Amino acid sequence: MKISRSEYYYHKNHRTNVYKEDNRKLDVDILRIYKESKKRYGSPKIQQMLEKEGKHVSVKRIGKRMRFLKIKSCIVKKYRPASSSNKVNSEGKENLLNQEFQANELREKMVSDITYIYVKNYGWTYLATVEDLCSRAIIGYSYGKTIDADLVIEAIKNAQMKGKFKEQAIFHSDLGSQYTSNKVEKYLKELGLRHSYSKKGYPYDNACMESFNAILKKEEVNLKEYETFEEAKMALFEFIEGWYNRKRIHSAIGYQTPYEIEEMSA
Numbered sequence: 001m002k003i004s005r006s007e008y009y010y011h012k013n014h015r016t017n018v019y020k021e022d023n024r025k026l027d028v029d030i031l032r033i034y035k036e037s038k039k040r041y042g043s044p045k046i047q048q049m050l051e052k053e054g055k056h057v058s059v060k061r062i063g064k065r066m067r068f069l070k071i072k073s074c075i076v077k078k079y080r081p082a083s084s085s086n087k088v089n090s091e092g093k094e095n096l097l098n099q100e101f102q103a104n105e106l107r108e109k110m111v112s113d114i115t116y117i118y119v120k121n122y123g124w125t126y127l128a129t130v131e132d133l134c135s136r137a138i139i140g141y142s143y144g145k146t147i148d149a150d151l152v153i154e155a156i157k158n159a160q161m162k163g164k165f166k167e168q169a170i171f172h173s174d175l176g177s178q179y180t181s182n183k184v185e186k187y188l189k190e191l192g193l194r195h196s197y198s199k200k201g202y203p204y205d206n207a208c209m210e211s212f213n214a215i216l217k218k219e220e221v222n223l224k225e226y227e228t229f230e231e232a233k234m235a236l237f238e239f240i241e242g243w244y245n246r247k248r249i250h251s252a253i254g255y256q257t258p259y260e261i262e263e264m265s266a
Helices: 005-013 018-036 043-052 059-069 149-160 182-190 203-219 229-244 258-265
Strands: 109-119 123-132 138-144 170-173 194-197
Touching: 018 043, 018 059, 043 059, 109 149, 109 203, 109 229, 123 149, 123 203, 123 229, 138 149, 138 229, 149 182, 170 203, 182 194, 203 229
Parallel strands: 109 170, 170 194
Antiparallel strands: 109 123, 123 138
């Protein structure tokens, strides 16, 4: 072959390890997606993002490379405020949703809830959200210092701005005093919405909303210390509108983003 013995053995002993080179390139892609998600994505979602880029890698291999890189998705124990001691009257309050969390059209089924957020210079503040079960987008929310019926109504008003509600659409919530107040009940009737209720002390009836609140706490709230109400308000806006609705992929909607479904279904 007209090459010297020394040259042959040099190339044999110094040839590129293809598997190691593939891992090096994969590590670069994993770190890029991980950083773009602000350290929120684990191996399943990183795998889906790579699939969208035409790069076919198993979840197991990505998990192995993440362990090598010493990175992992953010996992923080959630804070659960003490439940209210107020008695709840569930008489005549039917569960119309009945844990059927799939919807064929936008604004056909919506779920809502209120969660607590701590601010250092004030104390507890409150976020009311409305989620569309077709797109899984947070279509309306309201953030305030008082937990009352007006907080819920403001969230519903903001949801209206994202598209007209279907006739006789379902609006599902728990039996909290804010949702069962005369003010909210009257407003829902004026909008032509049918109010559906979770059973007392049974969060599975509102699982999608519980899931969003858990994601919000795990990926944003529990990782930060908000000094002021205004700082928290801006952070929540950026999380919901800039990340959750527009960039975060969801397994329940085929690893698409909520706004991709909103645009396709509009």
